[in-house]
Amino acid sequence: MSLKLATTAFHTGGLIPEKYSKDGANISPPLSWSGVPQATQSLVLIVDDPDAPSGVFVHWLLYAIPPSTPGLDERCPSTEVLSDGSRQGRNGFGEIGYGGPKPPSGVHRYYFHLFALDTELALPPGARRQDLDRAMQGHVLEQSDIFGTFAHRKPGSQAA
Numbered sequence: 001m002s003l004k005l006a007t008t009a010f011h012t013g014g015l016i017p018e019k020y021s022k023d024g025a026n027i028s029p030p031l032s033w034s035g036v037p038q039a040t041q042s043l044v045l046i047v048d049d050p051d052a053p054s055g056v057f058v059h060w061l062l063y064a065i066p067p068s069t070p071g072l073d074e075r076c077p078s079t080e081v082l083s084d085g086s087r088q089g090r091n092g093f094g095e096i097g098y099g100g101p102k103p104p105s106g107v108h109r110y111y112f113h114l115f116a117l118d119t120e121l122a123l124p125p126g127a128r129r130q131d132l133d134r135a136m137q138g139h140v141l142e143q144s145d146i147f148g149t150f151a152h153r154k155p156g157s158q159a160a
Contacts (some may be wrong), residue, residue, distance in 0.1 A: 002034075002037065002142070002146050003033065003034075003035045003036060003037065003114065003116050003142040003143065003144040004033060004034050004035050005031065005032075005033050005112060005114040005144040005145065006031070006032050006033065006083070006146065006148050007029050007030060007031050007032070007112070007146060008030055008032075009029035009030060009065075009148075010029070010148045011148075012146045012147060012148070013041060013058060013147060013149070014148055014149065015148065015149055015151075016029070016100075016101055016110060016148035016149065016150045017073075019080075020100050020101070021100040021101045021102060021150055022081045022093075022099065022101065022102035023098045023100075023102060023153060024100065026098070026099070026100045027074060027075040027098070027100070028057070028060065028072065028074065028075060028076040028097075028098035028100075030071065030072065030073055030074040030075060031045070031071050031072045031079070031112065031114075032070060032071030032072075033070065033071055033114055033144065034070075035144075036067050036116055037116050037141045037142055039118055039141060040116040040117065040118070040141060041067065041117055041118055041119050041120045042063070042064050042065060042066065042067065042117050042119065042120040042121060043063075043065035043066075043114060043115065043116055043117065043142070044061075044062070044063045044065065044068060044113075044114070044115040044117060044121070044132065044136060045060065045061075045062040045063075045065065045072075045112065045115075046058070046060065046061055046112075046113045046115070046129070046132070047059040047060035047061075047094070047098070047111065047112050047113070047115055048110070048111055048113070048129075049101070049103070049108050049109065049110050049111075050110070050111065051106075051107075051108040051109055052092075052103075053104060053105070057092040057118030058091050058092045058129045059091050059092065059098065059099050059100065059101070059110065060088075060091055060097065060098045060099065061088060061089030061090070061091065061128075061129060061132055062076075062082075062086055062087070062089070063085045063086070063087055063088075063089065063121050063123060063127070063128065063132060064086055064087045064090050064120055064121055065084070066084055066085060066086070067116070068104070069084050076097065076098060077097070078095065078096055078097030078098065079096070079097070080086065080096055080125030080126060081125055087123065087125040087127070087128040088125060088126075089123075089126060089128060089129070089131075089132060090127070090128055096125070096126060098117070101150035103150060103151070103152045105152045106151065106152055107149050107150070107151045107152075108149065108150055108151075108152075109147050109148075109149055110147060110148050110149070110150060111145055111146075111147045112145065112146050112147065112148075113143060114143065114144045114145070115136060115140050115142075115143050115146050116140070116141040116142045116143070117118040117139045117140060117141060118137060118139050118141050121135045121136070122135075123135055124138075127128060134142055135139070137138060
């Protein structure tokens with residue numbers, strides 16, 4: 001496996017800065033990747049929280065990313081289609097694009113999953129997680145994951 005996902009915003013397993021949360025500026029962190037397999041036709045990025053009380057909560061769905069794209073700048077626009085043709089789906093908040101951490105209580109883990117696919121998904125913008133999972137089935141060449149943590153803040157408390 002050569003696919004590698006990285007960010008300069010936080011260390012893997014470390015705290016995600018408040019500016020990337022719903023309580024902060026709600027901007028997406030910068031991401032970069034390398035080692036994209038030669039047979040890759042498109043990339044998919046899924047950000048989710050497996051610690052949500054109602055089950056896995058989706059924070060970002062980005063698909064049809066061209067394999068030549070080396071990463072994403074901080075503050076990715078919340079548009080259905082990005083300038084490189086990538087498409088964004090609906091997150092668990094019902095919004096297009098990135099929705100930062102906002103756990104109801106305690107410390108939650110936020111996983112960033114990058115998938116290299118042997119096909120380009122024909123999903124329109126605004127797809128939901130179940131549609132994306134179904135379309136990706138049998139097409140994953142490689143996967144790379146990183147995660148950060150974010151803690152619930154009590155009103156009036158300082159960010160950690």
